[in-house]
Amino acid sequence: MAMSMKKIGAIAVGGAMVASALATGAFAAEKVGDVDAFAADVVADGNANVDIVVGSNAAALDVVSAANVAAKIGSLMFKEGTVEDGSAQITVSASAESDEIKDLWATAPAAIAGQDKALVITAPDDDYTAVATGILGFADGVPAGTGLNLFGITTADAAVDLEDLQTLMIVEDADPSGWDFYGTGNDFEAAEVLVAVVNTETTVPASTFGVGTPDLEVLEDEVVYASLAFVEDQYGNAAGDYAALFPGMRIPLLGQEMVVVKLDTDDDLAIVGTEAYEGVIKQGDSYDVGNGYTVKIANVLKQSGTAYKVDVQLLKDGKVVASKFDTVDKPAAPAAATQLKLVYKDMGIVVNAAWTDVGDNYGYAELVIADNVVEMELGEEFIPDYEAYTVDLTAAGLTLSDKATAAGTIVGIALKYVGDDVDKISKDKTFTIADYAKLDFDEDSGKIALKFLMDESKDVNINIGEKVSVLNAEIKLADIEAEAKEAVVMTAPIAVLDSEASLDAADKGLILVGGPVVNALTAELADAGLVAIDNESPATLAVAAGAANGNDVLVVAGGDRAATEEAAEALIDML
Template sequence: MAMSMKKIGAIAVGGAMVASALATGAFAAEKVGDVDAFAADVVADGNANVDIVVGSNAAALDVVSAANIAAKIGSLMFTEGTVEDGAATVSVKAEAESDDEQVYDADDEANVGTFPATFVTSADKDYNELFNDSSFVITNYVSLGKLDTLVEIDDIDPSEWYSDEEDNAAELVYATVSSTSKVGEFDINDSDVAYISAVTNDTIEDGFVKLQPGMRIPFLGEEYVLVKVDSDDDFVVIGKEVFDGVIKEGESYDLGNGYTVKVDSVLSPLGTTEEPKVNVKILKDGKTVAEKFDTTQIKMVYGDIGVVVNSAWENVGSDYGYAELVIVDNVVKADLGEEFLPDWELYLFNSDATITDIDDIFEDDASKSGLVVSGLALKYVGDDEEGLEGGDDFDIADYVTFDLEDDDDDTNVLFKMDQAKEVSLAIGQSVNVLNAEIKLAEIDAEAKEAVVMTAPIAVLDSEASLDAADKGLILVGGPVVNALTAELADAGLVAIDNESPATLAVAAGAANGNDVLVVAGGDRAATEEAAEALIDML
């Protein structure tokens, strides 16, 4: 019973500003009814005059479209003055379920399947198959398909530091379940459950690749940059990207809060085969607090800030130099082989092709001979959980739940997620959170007096009703994914099918006397285009 992402929470506001996740460029949508009048009335007296409704079984793109519309409307709820720069906070809440597998039949009073069994899910079922096809042995592998809110990154090396291939990274979890002497009861033991974030070839089936500094990797629902794996003291450093690009010698990048990263100098080598030396500094209120002068690759960390300088060069006339680097904040430094969370130890994911025992994929020695670091892993090291039966569940790193579902006395197993993540973005910054990419293209807000959003303006179709509406509705998604759109279609008030272009259609008075705007198209991409066309109008 695979289900897609289906919940979105309120769009949070930070300070006197709110995000407007607004795509650039012009977007076209077919208009039906007085769309312009509806758009002009979405905010009244400084408050949202509409509810946004997204389908309970909506795809991630529809959820993001609803979030973007909500953020734009939120930005209109501020009066007097203009905010030209700054940051915003966005909160996304999502639920998902994997496929399920029956493990106990109540009618036959018998377990179903062979035990111990290892149940696997990931951001895409192809990662399950790659995991199973690796050199290490998985006991009675059972794929439970994909879990939509696990994160997948389509290009881990966007600046092509290491390769022009668009290699991937994805989250995967597994749980090995053992039967007991009592039919219908099961055990989950120490070391038999893990969360893995792995990097792979862009085709996935061609195998795991090496994780290197500057690469992007998901970790517990958010995208990070690997700063370093320290082979002397066995720890890793990751952080959230704030800048990725080239800085000219003598220039700086301002992180805010008084911190800047400066490329102080680039010195040409004496020999033609040597690398240039770069002097990079981290400054606080104009004073140097950390400095490193070396050939690339340079990795440095100070407090909450990390820098990886990958390469440097001088211009043709040797007048000045440049450095290519990535800067991160929200740095996480964690020791290998130690508890990252209670009962969950952090390891490197070792994809060495000579490994045959699955326990050996978890490595805490960063200098080990033959080690091929292909990601990060959290392994369960808590107490054995014994006698689990239908209705019980097992928490995986406070992120995913392994559920033994009671289904009319039968027992099915599946993975579930119910997560909320709050992220801060600067203008131009994008984040990948719960497998949805959100970009803050601009902040369009007034700053002298803020109108506080006291309730979510984005709700599920199961939480809204045409008959009980007390304001206008914006329905995101066509009749297949949004139950309220389906009601309008059945009543002949809108016409949306799988061939429809991006469409903005008003059903006048259809929501208890209030107007309804349907934002939809024949597929997810068309719905996204319709949403962006509406955002451009607001």
């Protein structure tokens, strides 16, 4: 009798609630209470706002239903908002032509007329190619006939200035801020240069395209792409115009600004990469490079004089993968300066200087971090048909070397053509230089017309706020406007047993899967007259407002396990 009275009381309370039918797709459930509001609040600010409870005595099908509800809630857990950081891939295209010279031997300086070859040169600014003050002075010679060696090409006065090709690149700020590596107080810049020698097949120079005139040739070892460093506003006619390369210096390389990471004298390598960071890091602090890499200054120890020992660590996904503990020194005599250089896979680090605070409590390291690092093996092909060399400034001029050290000073990096000779050049012919620029042969009124040209596109990845220089253009990504869902690490709700949960101790809403026979918390609500579920109940979603320590409770149940499964599927359809 007591059982009957309790059942009647529960039904009466249940009947006082607002009830409606929920039909979603193939699944239908009775709704009791404000189920829609509960469902709308299961995720708040990207996190689960409910716990899921399944009965200790539940059938396997109830457990599966609880897991399915948890998985659905987990799929809703993302954050939506404005993009504050990110990156974009940008395609940069540029085209340009140098000056054109027609009837090369007839219109060039008189000294070239008796030659069977002519050197042509171009750079991003015609200041670099001027005969009297620029690089061309090494080849053209002052006075006439005393031309020096230009990249291994000796041409005496047979040199022609085709002036600027504006898509070649200049790095106007080649030295990192404040480094003053040589102690001269100079600032440095770096520029790309193209040099090619055009030969005739006989000692009689060709002036026209046509029968009876010699064809033209481009020979192995006589085409050079070079990236050279200069003292700012000096253009290469004299030894004092050039700047020796040092680790950390920025130079252009095939249209993109790169950092010299290391000139490896053991293996004769020129190692370069893309600048990821330049600045100062405090001892104990780190810089997140991206792609899982982090650079940490683990320690800075003062030694005697101006020397410091710096402990640099490179971490990948939180694990140290490379480190170096070495001396960095910036003495009064710059020639004795030492840097720390660390190269690991495609990452490079150059520490230029270090110091500590007044009390020697903590230290600082001045450094450049580079990614996308590549090794250029000197004297070997870097790209098809082009070998890599250093450019050395010697008494004989600018020469190419397959050594990372030389008798002179290394002032640049070059790529020299080592492919097959190209002969019998006729009109409408182009010779491609380092897959980057072209030497174009054309016809104008039957005369040879010769020029350099570029029509180049490059893809670059750039982060918000970052600047990149490519094809002699500086690009800054100011912002990305997009609607985005940010991937965040979140923990989806996990169903727990009724023996591990409590209505009185709940700190968020509860979803109870299973009726009072199998779920003890559902039974508590039924005993209190807050829900009405029995063996005859259809699939039901019932809300007991404030029943879990002030938090709402949703009961997902039915008269049997199949009805409970149907109620769970109906809830999943709502979410």
